[in-house]
Amino acid sequence: MITIRHxxxxxxxxxxxAVQAETLRCGSQLVSVGDRSFEVEQKCGEPAFRDLVGYxxxxxxRREMKIEEWVYSPSNGMLTILTxxxxxxxxxxxRRGH
Numbered sequence: 623m624i625t626i627r628h629x630x631x632x633x634x635x636x637x638x639x640a641v642q643a644e645t646l647r648c649g650s651q652l653v654s655v656g657d658r659s660f661e662v663e664q665k666c667g668e669p670a671f672r673d674l675v676g677y678x679x680x681x682x683x684r685r686e687m688k689i690e691e692w693v694y695s696p697s698n699g700m701l702t703i704l705t706x707x708x709x710x711x712x713x714x715x716x717r718r719g720h
Contacts, residue, residue: 643714646702659709662692669704670695678707 646653648666663669669692677686687708694702705713 643716646704646714653704653711653714655711655714657711659690659706659711662704662706662711666694669693675705 644655646666651665653662653665671691671693673691673693675689675691678689679686685708688706690706692704692706694704699718700716701718703713703715703717704711705715
């Protein structure tokens with residue numbers, strides 16, 4: 623019989639390959655969701671890769687916003703992927719490097 627604890631543990635382990643966070647430490651600086659791209663670059667430096675993912679419509683569909691992903695090299699075996707929409711950091715993701 624599967625208990626709630628076993629089910630929760632299984633679901634938790636299934637999400638173990640990607641971790642999302644609200645903040646990221648770059649040296650002695652902190653980067654948070656909502657920061658501007660130039661602030662992130664000042665604190666974390668130039669990313670290893672920048673990818674243009676596409677475009678989305680802004681709030682109330684008044685303007686088109688660029689979606690970009692910045693990838694920082696592995697730190698402690700984890701890649702850091704930052705997603706920007708309209709020059710604002712919207713997501714911080716950590717993944718195991720290959």
